Amino acid sequence: MSTAHVMLGLLAERPKHGYELKKEHDHRLAGAKPLAYGQVYATLQRLERDGFAEVAETQQEGGPERTMYAITGSGREELARWLNTVEPPAPYVASSLFARVAVAGRGADGYLLRQREAHLARMRELTAAKAAGPPAQVLAADFALQHLDADLRWIETALSRLKENNDA
Missing domain, CATH: 1.10.287 (Helix Hairpins)
Structure with missing residues (x-):
């Protein structure tokens, strides 16, 4: 599973901040290993660096500052590419x-x-x-x-x- 691609899929709906992405990931991929907050923010930084996501706004409503991220046009193209790529059957027994x-x-x-x-x-x-x-x-x-x-x-x-x- 590609965490970056899953996060792009979640961002495709609307801009979100890291905490929201983590909670939504853990809810939608029930049964999968929950994401660590550090992994969420590191992935967001990579997505931003690669031009697939960008900072949409920064909010501060009585709590810590929250950075909202949005998917870019390149991010939508990358998400579409990933969603349309057939997963190759595992070639090796790895159990x-x-x-x-x-x-x-x-x-x-x-x-x-x-x-x-x-x-x-x-x-x-x-x-x-x-x-x-x-x-x-x-x-x-x-x-x-x-x-x-x-x-x-x-x-x-x-x-x-x-x-x-x-x-x-």
Whole structure:
């Protein structure tokens, strides 16, 4: 995920300040790692440096000064380019789950059984969270559930292959 592009997308709606961008990011990308405030401001500085965002105004209403940022024409072009770029399928297996099983080899069955239980517990949590969650939370839960489901199918396949190898 490109934090800069997500922030451009949030700025495309209207000018916003850093605190608002952080809160909106964390709300819309429910389930994603929350942004640190330092990351928000560093990203805004890079967007401004690259000509994708600019200071729209500075406000001070009884609190700290807030700098409002707006997307530029170049920023809109960059956002459109990013939104229209197809994400390439991951060419490599980059999962700690796979790495543990590959290293453990024939002795991975105990780990796989424990991991399956952890996946099922997380799936129950996510299913419960979907019941009363806002749309962003439901979409995030659906995304996570489908990835966990794919992991579970792979775990079952791995257990079956390990059993076949142990029986042979």
